[in-house]
Amino acid sequence: MGILKPFTQWATSPWGQNVPIHIAWFLIWVAALAGLAFLIGHAIYLRYFAKAEKFEGDVPRTLAAALPQRIPRHSLAARSFHWIMAAAMFTLLFTAFLPRIGIQFDWVTYHWIAGTILTASVIFHVIHASFWLDFWAIWPDKADLRDGLRRVRRFMGLPAPPPRRFAKYPLENKLYHGAIIVTGLSAIGTGVFMMSRVRTIFFPRNPYLFSDMTWGLMYVLHGLAGVGLIALVMMHVYFAVRPEKLDITKSMIFGSMRREFYLEHYDPERWPLELRQQESFRTER
Amino acid sequence: MAVIRDIMPAFELVQPTSIADAQKVLQDYKADAWIMAGGLDSFDWLKDRIKRPKVLVDLSGIGELKGVRITADGIEIGAMTTLTEVVKDPVIRQKYSLLADGAEAAASPQIRNQGTIGGNVTQDARCWYYRAGWPCYRAGGNMCYADTPTARNREHAILHADRCVAVNPSDSAPALIALDAKFVIRTNKGDRIVDAEDYFVGPDIDITRLHILKPGELLTAIRIPSTWAGARFYFEKVRDRNVWDFPLLNVASAMQLSGNTIERIRIAVNGAAARPLRLKAVEDSVRGKPAIASTGEMAGKLAVQGAIPLQFNAYKIPLMRNLVKRAIGGVEEARWVS
Secondary structure (H helix, E strand, O other): HHHHHHEEEEEEEOOOOOEEEEOOOOOHHHHHHHHHHHHHHHHHHHHHHHOOOOOOOOOOOHHHHHHOOOOOOOOOOHHHHHHHHHHHHHHHHHHHHHHOOOOOOHHEEEHHHEEEEEEHHHHHHHHHHHHHHOOOHOOOOOHHHHHHHHHHHHOOOOOOOOOOOOOOOOOOHHHHHHHHHHHHHHHHHHHHHHHHHOOOOOOOOOOOOOOOHHHHHHHHHHHHHHHHHHHHHHHHHHHHHOHHHHHHHHHHHOEEEHHHHHHHHEOOOOOOOOOOOOOOOOOOO | OOOOOOOOOOOEOOOOHHHHHHHHHHHHHHHEEEOOOOOHOOOOHOOOOOOOOOEEEHHHHHHHOOOOEEEEOOEEEEEEEEHHHHHHHHHHHHOOOOHHHHHHOOHHHHHHHHHEEHHHHHHOOOOOHHOOOOOOOHHOOOOOOOOOOOOOOOOOOOOOOOEOOOOOOOOHHHHHHHOOOOOEEEEEOOOEEEEHHHHOOOOOOOOOOOOOOOOOOOOEEEEHHHHOOEEEEEEEEOEEEEEEEOOOOEEEEEEEEEEEEEEEEEEEEOOOOOOEEOOOOHOOOHOOOOOOOOHHHHHHHOOOOOOOOOOOOOHHHHHHHHHHHHHHHHHOOOOOOO
C-alpha cells in the first residue's frame, strides 16, 4: 500500500484500521495539467518540427476511380453509441470534479444516472462490435506494430522505410481505445458497486457489502480512473478539432469521409470497403 | 475514535476587537482558521482533537457584533448576541416573539448565557458518528455510518438525505426563516445578504458543511424585517429531555390572518433534514384557507410527502405531520384523526 500513499487520502476506520478513502484531490490538477502539456507539446511539434506524412506505395488508379465520393465509415448505431457515450462521459467528469474545485451543485443524482447510461451504452457497444462490426479492427495487429516501429525510427531520424497506410483505425487510435477500455471499465466496475452506497433505483443501500479496506481501494481505483479520463478526454477532444483530423471527426457525425482523405491515409487492403451495389474491395491478404 | 482529553491541540489564539480585524485574519488563514463564537460547538471539536485549526479567532471581543438594534425596517441582531439577550430583548419579545420562543428552546439557561445567535445557526451537525471523528462523508470520507441497517439513527433525517443523513440542530433557524430574516455575511468583497433559508445548505450541494459560509467569511448580523411583526406565531420543539436537548423536530410559523382565514404564512421545520426546511408547498396550499384543524391536517400530510425513514426514525413522519398541523390549526385542535 505504500506506493499508494502519496496519491491517496487515508483515515482511521471505527475499528482502528487505517484505510484509504479516496484519491488525493491534487491529482485532478495533475491530470488536467498533464493533458494540457501534451496538447501544447503536440501542437508545437506539429507546427514547427513534424515532417509531412509519407506512406509506402500508391493506391492503384483503377481502385481510386471505382470508389464513391463518400466512403462509409461509421454506422448510425456506432455513431449514436459514440455520442451517447460522450455525453455520459462529460456529464460524469463534470459532476465528479466540478464540486471538487469549488463549483457546488446537486451532483450525485446526475452522476449515477450518467454512469448508468454509460454502462448501458458500453454493453450495447460490446455486443454491437462483437456481432455486427469487425471486432478485431480496433485491436493492434502485427502490421500496426511493424509500421509503428518504422514511424518511431523515422521520428528519431533513424533509417526506416515509410510505413503502410492505415487500417480503419491507426495504431494511436487503437492504443487510445485500449486506454479507454482500462480506465472506463475500471470506473464502471467500481461505480456499479459504489451505487450501493447511495440511494438509487437499482439496489437497496448496503454499505457493508465489502470491508472498509476493499471499499477504500474501490474508491481509489474509481478516482484514479476518473482523473485518467480527464487527460484522455482532453486528448480526444484536441485531436477531434485538429484541422488534419476533421475528416475523421466529421465521419463520426455524418457517417462517411471524403474519398480523397481515404485514399491519402488508408490502405484499402487493410480497411476493405463493402459498398452496397458495388464490388467489394476486399482482397486476399 | 474520539476521546475527550480536555486538552486542546495547540493553536494560535487571535482575539480581534473589530470586524475588520477579524476578517483580515480569516482572509489570511482561510481554511486554517476556526471561528469561535460562544465556544459551545468549538470546544467539543477542539477538546476531542478532531478539528485542529492553526488559528482560533475568538469573536467575543468584537462589540460591533453584539446587541439588538432597531432599524428603519425592523431589527438587526449582532451575530454575537447571546441567546439569553435575544430571549430577553423587549422588542423581540413584543414583535418577534417567535424568535424568542425558538431561542429559549435551545439548550439550558447556562448555555444560552454563553451561546450566541450566530453560533446557534452556524453550529455543526450533532450526528454522533460524525462527532466521534469517524471518517464519514461529512468528515471527508466515503461512508455514512448513520445510514446502515444497524445504525442508531433515531435523530437523523427523513427528508432530503443525500449520502449523509445528519440533521441541522438549530432551534432559532426555523424561527428566523419563518420571520423572513436576512443574514449579513462579511466577505472580502463587502457584505453579502442572503435570505435565512439560503444560509443553510444540504449534503446534495455541500456534504461537509451545514451553511454557506466559505473560509474567510463571517456572519456578522441577522436582520428581521417588520413584515411579520406581531403576526400569529407558533413554535414547538420536541426533544427527548425537556430540560436540555437538541430537537428531534421543531416547527416555527408566522401567520397573518383575516378573521380566521390565512392571508399570508411562512412555516419552517428543523431536525428533519440537514438544513432547516421552509415548507413552501404547505404555505401555498393553506393560503386563503381557514386556520383550523382540517387545514392543518391537510398541511401536515403535504409536509411529509417524500419522507424516507431510516431504521429507527419513522416516528418523525407522524411527528412532523402533527407539528405542522398544530402550527396551522392550533394546539386545541391537535387531535389527529387518521
